[in-house]
Amino acid sequence: MERVTSLSPDSRAIVVDDVSVDYPAHGISGTHRAVDGVSFSVEWGEVVGIMGESGSGKSSVARVLAADHLRPSGQNVSPQIVGGAIRVGGSSVRRLRRRDLPRFDFDVAFLRQDAADTLDPERTAAEIVAAPILERDRRYNRASLDLRVATLLDEVMLPLGTMVKYPFELSAGQRQRVALARTLALDPKILVADEPTAGIDISVRSAVSDLVDRRRRDGDFAAVFVTHDLDLLRALRGRVIALHGGSVVGVGSVDGLLESAEHPFLTALAHAVGPRRPSRRRSDASSS
Template sequence: MTAAKSAVLIVSARDVSMIYRSNRERPYLAVRGVNLEVAQGEMLGIVGESGSGKSTLALGIAGLAGSRGEAVPQICGGQLEVNGARLRHIGRQTRDLVTLQVGFLRQNAAERLSPLLTVAENVAEPIYQRDHRFGVRGAADAVATVIDAVRLPLSLMNHLPHQLSSGQRQRVALARALVLEPAILVADEPTRGVDASVRDGVLDILRDLHRNRGLTAIVVSSDLAVLLRIAPKIAVMQHGILIGLGDIDSLTSRPENDYLKGLARSRLALGSLESMKSDG
């Protein structure tokens, strides 16, 4: 999470298509010919309805697209590069190197924490599983640093997940995704299913990490209001296709289809709500 250098591309997708294959059903093309780039230090939001392909694309960028398994998408067209590594037709060794460079915050990540491990052990787990550069002291320092970055008290390090609030568990999951100092964070629906206070806390942390520490990130959400809080640039997906890419003003000034028109109406409604809050 170093200072941003906008000329350095972290993600480059050129005509990327992704497919799910099944022995029981016809293959399903979930992502169709997507083109986008994310430079170092950028925060990109990806918005779309359920089934739009946004989470599938996130899996691809996180290096988790594979060649086997019905629940795992495959890159079947185009070229996807993350931090210089081409992700189509890569071997396990290269894939492992890529996943070291991408912090992936899955949907419901807070509920995936190991209930038998402490906060410190949950956060340190990626170090011991995937990166052997750290000694014991280095791992402890990395854990303490990232725990502080997500605004958790160090006094919670020895607590178990069930002893934490939902907001604290979400921060532990975020710390776990960031502990290896990845080149990019990919967060898939990081605020889904949480209350307003937890949502606001997570978004404030992401915004702070981006602005003050140069975090490069892709945040996926079906909620436009979430992305407007943190992402200067937004990609809009529908039916697996990228139908819009840019700042919210350019996307909503002349909407070209019904979904973009709906986003424009949502933006107006959100603006009116914020005005009412300010007046109140």
């Protein structure tokens, strides 16, 4: 499919304007407001981090940015955008329909929070990473596909031997990196990642920030990273949005937010983190 991205008038990669998100009533649970009047934007070439405690609304923001609320969710309740506007890559997310998703997904990639746990157990790592490409073009040149898969796995610091392994043969961190490589298979212009370093050893987490830096240098690219990994947020060197109770309680650099601690959540986080210390590196990168 040809990549077509209609830019919004202001040409920002992402615009979130006074957005509210609810989870509808189900069972004995009533309607829950997960995101309440959140606004921010992401310029092309920028990576914005979102942090917050459990229940702060950060994963809900990621899901609606990636139009995940339009996808079948089985027995799980999907979020609903009930207020405001979202534009991602020029597309109005509130106006999208399921039939629009294939074109939207060509430009916008989503790494889910549970990505490492939902890899197809009957496919090798190479087959998993190649799947998004073959879903678009079953006749894709095999040599080119193998090279593309090998390059992506190398980019997330996995050895080529990983290509023939199944998910059960990989560690949690290795599965997470396979999921990340799969997310990047179509060379998206916008990446929305929910806890991208989950399970990944500290010694190879730099692969995540490095691959983002490469994409920013190579052309138009933007990303939103939802994470509690403060070291990753520092490495990304971008703005960070702090959420609490579904609302924005701070915007700035990680250390700027911790130093100012203008909200009780940030004060508690600053006390929990303590003085910044250099991270230690481990030598067993290939096993994480």
